[in-house]
């Protein structure tokens with residue numbers, strides 16, 4: 001099957017040494033069976049995404065459910081084949097790293113922190129056994145050295161050695177999420193993709209886990225991609241934020257710029273819907289319109305700007321032409337893909 005062409009390339013500012021660089025990434029899923037199968041339709045999950053993640057930063061990725069965040073994350077990690085585009089991790093092409101040694105090195109460097117701690121571990125296995133598996137798979141250390149490594153990562157996430165002997169159901173949700181993070185740290189990665197790491201937790205555990213991630217990032221020199229539909233999570237810990245809508249990134253900005261001067265109407269609506277009482281820099285409360293209606297189907301996304309069917313500012317041009325990237329209000333690090341950006 002021929003790969004669909006990237007509908008738009010989204011040229012982003014090029015940093016000399018980003019840890020991760022994504023160029024025009026496209027991932028469409030074929031729909032088999034059912035009424036859609038006959039027409040050979042495809043789900044446009046990720047549709048021409050380009051972005052960079054700097055070393056040592058926490059990049060937030062936000063957007064409504066189904067906009068393609070997890071698909072993008074899996075593609076970044078080389079866990080799903082892409083149709084076109086490229087992911088470079090520290091100079092290595094992730095999608096082309098097929099050699100055993102290169103793939104193994106990438107697997108060790110890039111780790112995923114799952115969102116549901118309960119399903120992350122085999123319920124019948126003690127945590128220590130589950131934690132030893134990745135070390136054994138990579139043939140790292142003797143039995144004793146693996147035990148020492150497990151103790152070390154457990155300590156790093158705030159759990160004592162006794163947790164190695166526990167079954168998953170003998171831990172609370174917060175403790176289990178710490179164990180999930182410990183497992184991600186076992187192989188000494190440099191890049192963690194955290195896919196909704198706190199969505200299954202209550203407010204107090206959520207704050208503890210987010211603080212732990214920031215602390216580990218600083219202590220271990222990690223780079224993080226923090227995926228969340230919850231803007232409060234992103235506001236809490238991210239340096240920059242990328243906003244995704246229906247398979248495309250529409251705005252990227254440093255955190256304070258995004259929350260105080262959102263330029264894309266979608267970002268503005270997302271903020272107004274999720275954080276209605278959030279004060280602006282001038283002390284007033286957001287006056288942006290909240291999100292209207294449901295996102296269109298990713299099986300046949302709208303032409304031009306994908307947000308035009310829900311956008312309060314939409315004009316004829318928005319349906320006809322996909323907007324190119326431009327700096328928002330001449331801010332170097334703030335970029336937006338919109339024909340009519342701004343307040």
Ligand SMILES: Nc1ncnc2c1ncn2[C@@H]1O[C@H](COP(=O)(O)OP(=O)(O)OP(=O)(O)O)[C@@H](O)[C@H]1O
Pocket residue numbers: 029030043044045063064065066067068069070071072229298
């Ligand atoms: N394996 C798959 N086969 C077919 N369609 C898929 C597959 N995985 C994801 N999709 C579709 O791709 C689109 C993007 O899904 P994805 O899970 O990446 O979005 P998301 O933003 O992470 O959503 P959520 O926040 O709900 O997890 C959705 O329409 C989804 O149904």
